[in-house]
Amino acid sequence: MSTRPQPTGTAPVVVTANQGPSAARKAVNYLVLIVLAVFFIAPILYMFIGSLKPADKVLNGLAGFIPESLSLDNYAGVFARFNSEATGYFYNFYLTSLIVSVVIVIGGLVVNSMAAYAFARLRWRGRDAVMLAVILLVIVPFEAIAVPLFYLLNGSRNTYYVQFIPFVANALSIYLFYTFFVGLPKQLDEAARVDGAGPWRTFLYIIVPMSKPVFASVTILTFLSSWGSFLWPVMMTDQPRYRPLPLEISVFQGQPPTDWGQIFAFGVMFVLPLLIVFLVFQRWFVQSVASSGLKG
Amino acid sequence: MASITYDKVRKVYPDGTEAIPAIDLEVKDGEFMVFVGPSGCGKSTALRMTAGLEDISSGRLYIGDDVVNAKSPQERDIAMVFQDYALYPHMTVRQNMGFALRMMRLPSDEIRRRVDEAAERLSLTALLERTPKNLSGGQRQRVAMGRAIVRQPAAFLMDEPLSNLDAKLRVQMRAEIDALQHQLGVTTLYVTHDQVEAMTMGDRVAVMKNGRIQQCAPPQELYENPANVFVAGFIGSPKMNLFHSVLRHDPDGSVRLKFGPQDLHISPASVARIRGLGTYPEGPITVGLRPESLQYTPDASGDRSIDVTVNVVEMLGNESLIHFVAPVEQASDADVRDRAQASDEEESLLAGAGSSVMVARLVPPVRLAEGQGVRLTVDTDRLYLFDAQGQALGPARTP
Numbered sequence: 001m002s003t004r005p006q007p008t009g010t011a012p013v014v015v016t017a018n019q020g021p022s023a024a025r026k027a028v029n030y031l032v033l034i035v036l037a038v039f040f041i042a043p044i045l046y047m048f049i050g051s052l053k054p055a056d057k058v059l060n061g062l063a064g065f066i067p068e069s070l071s072l073d074n075y076a077g078v079f080a081r082f083n084s085e086a087t088g089y090f091y092n093f094y095l096t097s098l099i100v101s102v103v104i105v106i107g108g109l110v111v112n113s114m115a116a117y118a119f120a121r122l123r124w125r126g127r128d129a130v131m132l133a134v135i136l137l138v139i140v141p142f143e144a145i146a147v148p149l150f151y152l153l154n155g156s157r158n159t160y161y162v163q164f165i166p167f168v169a170n171a172l173s174i175y176l177f178y179t180f181f182v183g184l185p186k187q188l189d190e191a192a193r194v195d196g197a198g199p200w201r202t203f204l205y206i207i208v209p210m211s212k213p214v215f216a217s218v219t220i221l222t223f224l225s226s227w228g229s230f231l232w233p234v235m236m237t238d239q240p241r242y243r244p245l246p247l248e249i250s251v252f253q254g255q256p257p258t259d260w261g262q263i264f265a266f267g268v269m270f271v272l273p274l275l276i277v278f279l280v281f282q283r284w285f286v287q288s289v290a291s292s293g294l295k296g
Numbered sequence: 297m298a299s300i301t302y303d304k305v306r307k308v309y310p311d312g313t314e315a316i317p318a319i320d321l322e323v324k325d326g327e328f329m330v331f332v333g334p335s336g337c338g339k340s341t342a343l344r345m346t347a348g349l350e351d352i353s354s355g356r357l358y359i360g361d362d363v364v365n366a367k368s369p370q371e372r373d374i375a376m377v378f379q380d381y382a383l384y385p386h387m388t389v390r391q392n393m394g395f396a397l398r399m400m401r402l403p404s405d406e407i408r409r410r411v412d413e414a415a416e417r418l419s420l421t422a423l424l425e426r427t428p429k430n431l432s433g434g435q436r437q438r439v440a441m442g443r444a445i446v447r448q449p450a451a452f453l454m455d456e457p458l459s460n461l462d463a464k465l466r467v468q469m470r471a472e473i474d475a476l477q478h479q480l481g482v483t484t485l486y487v488t489h490d491q492v493e494a495m496t497m498g499d500r501v502a503v504m505k506n507g508r509i510q511q512c513a514p515p516q517e518l519y520e521n522p523a524n525v526f527v528a529g530f531i532g533s534p535k536m537n538l539f540h541s542v543l544r545h546d547p548d549g550s551v552r553l554k555f556g557p558q559d560l561h562i563s564p565a566s567v568a569r570i571r572g573l574g575t576y577p578e579g580p581i582t583v584g585l586r587p588e589s590l591q592y593t594p595d596a597s598g599d600r601s602i603d604v605t606v607n608v609v610e611m612l613g614n615e616s617l618i619h620f621v622a623p624v625e626q627a628s629d630a631d632v633r634d635r636a637q638a639s640d641e642e643e644s645l646l647a648g649a650g651s652s653v654m655v656a657r658l659v660p661p662v663r664l665a666e667g668q669g670v671r672l673t674v675d676t677d678r679l680y681l682f683d684a685q686g687q688a689l690g691p692a693r694t695p
C-alpha cells in the first residue's frame with residue numbers, strides 16, 4: 001500500500017506469510033488425512049485380501065491383512081454353491097441386480113431430469129403446488145409406503161419390472177436436478193429459444209450438456225441405493241431367479257458351512273460395480289465442475 | 297428483413313408492475329433504431345416482448361405484416377444479442393454460431409459455409425474451435441454478433457451489447473456494429489442507457505422514460521429540437537443547463553428572460569422563429585441552455601451577457617468545461633432529476649438556494665481560476681424554452 005520511503009536503517013522485511021500453510025501445519029493435515037484414509041480403506045482391503053485366502057486364514061486379527069497363499073478358490077467356491085435350480089445360479093442374481101439397477105438409473109435420469117426441467121423452466125398451472133408435493137415426498141421414507149405398495153403390486157411378484165417400477169421416478173432426484181437447473185443462467189435458455197430451439201431441443205442441447213455434474217451425482221446416488229436395495233426384493237421375490245445380490249448375500253451368510261473366504265469373495269463381487277460406477281462418474285463430476293465457466 | 301410496428305403495446309408484469317403503459321412506434325425495414333433511457337425505463341422489456349421472451353399484455357406487435365403477439369420466439373425469425381452474450385459454454389465458437397442454423401435443420405455443409413463466412417466478416421476465423429471461456433470479452437462479443445448474423449434474420453435485437461466492454465473497445469465495436477448493420481441492411485433494435493452510444497449509432501433514437509417513448513427522431517433532431525425537458529436534459533454531454541426563469545414581453549416584440557438580477561434578451565427575429573413564444577403568457581417558464589451556447593467574453597457588455605462565479609474548471613485539452621454558480625434556480629423537473637448524477641445534486645447544494653451550478657463549454661479552452669467572477673455571453677438565439685408541462689416551445693415535432 002504505502003509508497004512512503006522506509007526510514008533509513010530499517011532492514012527490508014521479507015514477507016514469507018501467505019505462501020501456504022507452514023510445514024508443521026501441513027504435516028498435521030497429512031496425518032489426519034492418512035488416518036481417515038486408513039479407516040475407510042482398511043475394511044475394503046481386508047475383504048479383498050480375505051477373499052483370496054483359504055478360510056482358516058481369513059478372520060485372523062491384523063494378520064488378516066497379510067496377503068499369503070492367495071488363490072481364486074473362494075470365487076470358484078461361490079459359483080459352485082449357487083449352481084442348481086434350488087439355490088439359484090450366481091449369474092442370475094447378478095443379472096437381476098444389473099437389470100434392475102440399470103433401468104432405475106437410466107430411466108431415472110431421463111424421467112426425473114425432464115420433470116425437473118418442467119418445474120424449473122416451463123410455465124404451467126399448478127406448478128408450484130406440484131413442486132411442493134415433490135419436495136414433501138423427499139422426506140417420506142420408502143419403508144412407510146412399502147406395505148401399501150406391496151398390495152398394489154402383489155400380482156407382479158417375481159418379475160424384474162416390479163423391482164424397478166416404483167423407483168424410476170424419484171423425488172430426491174427431481175429435487176437435485178431442479179436445484180441445479182434453477183441455478184443455470186436463464187439467458188442461455190432464452191438464447192436457445194431465440195435461436196429456434198423449442199423446449200425439447202433446449203433441454204437436450206443446452207440444459208443437459210451443461211448439467212453433467214448433477215447427472216453424475218444422481219447416477220451415483222441412485223445406483224448406490226438400487227444396487228443395495230433389500231427390503232423391497234424381500235417382499236416381492238421368493239424365486240432365486242429373480243432375487244438380487246443383496247438378498248442372496250444375506251442368505252449366503254446364514255447358510256452353513258460359514259466360509260468367510262467365500263463370503264468375502266461374494267462381497268467383493270457385490271461391491272465391484274459400485275466402485276466402478278463411483279470412480280467413473282466421480283471423475284466426470286470433478287471435471288465438469290472445474291470446466292463450468294457458465295458466464296459466456 | 298421486415299419492419300416492426302408497435303401498436304399500443306403494453307406490458308404489465310405478473311406482480312402488477314406496469315413496465316410499459318403503451319408504445320406506439322414503427323421501425324422501418326432496414327432501420328437502425330436505438331432505445332435509450334435511464335435504468336428501469338422499460339427498454340429491455342420492450343425488446344424482450346419483441347423477441348417473444350415476454351408476453352404482451354395488450355396491444356399489437358407486427359413484424360412485417362404479421363401480428364406476432366402469440367408467436368413463440370422461434371417463429372419470429374429474429375436474432376438477439378444479449379448483454380452477457382449468453383454464449384453456450386459447452387460449445388465451440390463454431391457450434392455456438394451454427395446452433396440456430398442447426399435448429400433450422402440446414403445441411404451441415406451449408407451451416408459450415410455460412411459460419412465460415414460470418415467468422416471471416418468478424419475476424420473470428422482463428423477462434424472457431426475454441427470454447428467461450430477461452431475468449432476475451434471483445435471476442436465473446438463478436439461471437440455473439442456472429443451468432444446473430446449467420447441467421448440472416450428478419451431483425452436484430454441487441455440489449456446493451458457493449459456494456460461489458462472497456463471504453464476503448466466499446467468505441468471500436470460501436471463503429472463496427474454500425475458498419476455491419478448498414479452492410480447487411482437488417483432492421484435493428486438496439487437498447488442502451490448510454491446517450492452517446494445512442495447518438496452515434498442510431499438512424500433514429502427513441503428516448504424512453506417510465507415505459508413511454510418521449511421522442512423518437514434522428515439523433516441530430518433530438519439534439520436540436522428536444523420535445524420536452526426530459527429529452528433536453530437526457531441528450532447531450534455535458535447536459536443542457538435547465539433553469540426556472542420569468543418571461544416578459546417588451547413593446548418592441550423582443551422577450552426578456554430573468555436571469556438573477558440580469559435579463560436575457562431574445563430579439564424579435566428569434567422570437568418569431570420559436571412557435572408560440574410571441575404569445576406566451578408572461579410569467580414562469582423553463583429555460584434550457586446548452587453548455588456550448590456560452591462564450592467567454594470578459595469585455596462584453598449588453599443584454600446577452602451574464603455575470604457568474606467560477607466553481608470548478610475542467611481542462612480537456614481542446615476545450616474547457618467551466619462549472620459556475622448562476623443566480624437562477626435549477627429546473628426542478630423530476631424528469632430531469634432522473635438523470636442528474638449525485639455530483640450534480642451536490643453541486644446544487646453547494647450553490648445554495650436560489651442559485652445553481654451550470655456548465656459552459658469553452659472552445660478554445662480558457663484557464664480560469666476557481667472563485668473568479670467572469671462574464672459569459674449567452675447565444676440567446678439558441679435557447680430552449682419549455683412550458684409548465686415541460687413541453688418544448690418551438691417547431692412542431694412528432695413524438
Ligand SMILES: Nc1ncnc2c1ncn2[C@@H]1O[C@H](COP(=O)(O)OP(=O)(O)OP(=O)(O)O)[C@@H](O)[C@H]1O
Pocket residue numbers: 309310311313314315333334335336337338339340341342489
Ligand atoms: N420480471 C419482472 N417482474 C416484475 N417487474 C419487472 C420484471 N422485469 C422488469 N421489471 C420492472 O419493469 C421495469 C422496466 O424494466 P426493464 O428491465 O425493461 O428496464 P431497462 O430499461 O431495461 O433498465 P436497465 O437499463 O437497468 O436494463 C422496471 O421497473 C423493472 O423493475
Ligand SMILES: [Mg+2]
Pocket residue numbers: 339340341455
Ligand atoms: Mg435492461
